[in-house]
Amino acid sequence: MNNETEVKQYSVGKIIGLWALVALPMAFFRFVLMPLLVPVASIHPGILYWLFMILGMIWQFVLSVLILRRELGGWSWEKLKKRLWLNHPVHPKTMKIYKLAYSFTITIIIYAFFFESSGLFSFIEEEINRLFPALAPESYTLIENLATPEFEGAWYLLGIALVSCLFNYLLGEELFFRGVLLPQMRGAFGKWDWAMNGVLFASYHLHKISEIPLFIVGSLFYGFLNAKYRSFWPSVLIHGGEAIPLLAAVTAVVLGLI
DSSP states (O other), rough: OHHHSSSSOHHHHHHOOOOOOOOHHHHHIIIIIIHHHHOSSOHHHHHHHEEEEEEEHHHHHHHHHHHHHHHSOOOOHHHHHHHOOOOOOOOOTSSSBBBGGGGGHHHHHHHHHHHSSSSTTHHHHHHHHOOOGGGGGOGGGGGGGGOSSGGOOOOOOHHHHHHHIHHHHHHHIIIIIIIIIIIGHHHGGGHHHHHHEEEEEEEHHHHGGGGGGHHHHHHHTTHHHHHHHTHHHHHHHHHHTTTTHHHHHHHHHHHTOO
């Protein structure tokens, strides 16, 4: 019996339902809770917003644990390894370890940077914000606005950044979308499971709703190598590459270099 039949695949309805469980809290924090708390909270609104985003990602970790516990009936490394593809990439034809697949992440990282971070396509977000001003991000939602002298020497900021990276690029978003969801999406979406996973991941960013069109293009291939080579780790490298400039920038802010 092959791996596809050993794992009970999710239905489209279940996939969308699980997506909603992680997407809607982020939208609630952004559009409901923050406007209520900013006028009365003593904490810097940018820090408060960042903490709420981390809370949302921690919820993804908790939800993932609950799902895995229910599916696996107990914890064992072999069960988790098989369910989450916690192994090196495997060549689809030879079924042997294929570490060369890790090098393919470079192409996708460059691709994602070109669309998401190069600024060449920022006009899309700007036009959406112009047409729908209510969707435009508040200043406190932009992490670059924390690069101010008031945070010089604030080493707790680096601690927040480290926790954020842990749940963003490994235990939260990646665990939920590429660990829990992706291996269970083949039954609903066939060979396009990786593409639909990218669309779901992008559209989960309701807290950055005007950026979703760009995210859909930029993150489309995040799960491609995972699905092709049945390994959790390629997307961790692709997505986790964002942690390097973030941690460098936060360190520079704390040291008063920017």
